[in-house]
């Protein structure tokens with residue numbers, strides 16, 4: 001949706017960066033790194049974490065500042081809600097970091113959907129396998145299957161194995177995050193906030209136990225918060241999710257989110273092949289031959305069905 005905003009912020013406004021969004025308030029960082037509580041200056045202003053903005057600091061207008069203007073966005077990470085409507089989550093990201101762990105056990109469909117979102121937005125993407133200190137033999141716990149990580153490595157996604165507990169692998173993760181605007185996403189309880197606390201000494205993100213009864217995280221982080229990294233760049237700690245779906249503009253575009261499917265699609269008989277029931281489909285041949293994993297293909301079909309459903313239910317503008 002194009003922002004109907006005046007082209008220039010009012011004189012006297014300062015440049016800032018939105019680092020958190022609460023119900024009505026925003027936390028804005030100025031160029032000196034000081035943080036200011038702000039409200040939106042106008043109803044139609046909807047700042048997101050990562051937005052570059054202009055704001056009037058607290059002063060004679062009140063005890064909170066005012067966001068006056070949002071600079072045009074490079075991109076916007078969104079999810080679709082249960083009715084298929086896009087909901088914006090963060091702006092101006094350069095990288096999506098999908099975190100998995102042995103505990104709670106990984107949900108590969110969720111990983112595929114985040115990686116799909118990253119590709120549709122042209123963001124860098126990688127996988128972090130946290131809690132590498134947990135050994136199944138010693139702890140009787142599950143593990144992140146090597147075959148799963150190997151599938152992503154084979155697709156050229158970097159996989160960083162690390163532990164927020166022992167610090168193993170964190171230098172590799174820090175190097176990957178340096179200079180980028182990354183968001184850490186994944187299930188609740190995989191250790192996103194624990195990683196941020198290790199990478200950003202004064203982050204002070206709350207950390208919660210994984211429930212022994214349900215085996216799931218307790219949704220400890222409730223709002224996205226961006227932190228400056230010591231080596232430059234920003235990392236956004238996101239609340240954990242049970243499910244995620246990127247906005248799917250049209251069924252034909254879903255395959256753009258799966259690099260191996262897109263690569264094989266050139267060999268299909270029909271240029272508009274969706275790789276379902278069509279004859280002479282190179283993607284299905286690649287699945288049968290084992291060049292494309294049946295699991296990834298199932299993830300693709302799953303998103304395709306979702307896209308088709310919302311495509312019919314809610315006519316939306318196509319990009």
Ligand SMILES: Nc1nc2c(ncn2[C@@H]2O[C@H](COP(=O)(O)OP(=O)(O)OP(=O)(O)O)[C@@H](O)[C@H]2O)c(=O)[nH]1
Pocket residue numbers: 130131132133134162163164165166187188189190191192193194195206207208209210217218219220221222238239240241
């Ligand atoms: N053994 C082990 N435990 C870890 C590690 N990292 C995090 N944990 C534990 O995992 C639990 C969840 O950690 P959090 O950092 O709160 O997880 P989160 O992904 O931020 O969860 P939400 O905010 O709910 O999305 C806590 O009990 C942490 O102590 C790790 O590397 N090894």
Ligand SMILES: [Mg+2]
Pocket residue numbers: 192193194206207220221237238239240
């Ligand atoms: Mg958290």
Ligand SMILES: [Zn+2]
Pocket residue numbers: 265268269273274275276278280281282283284
């Ligand atoms: Zn095909």
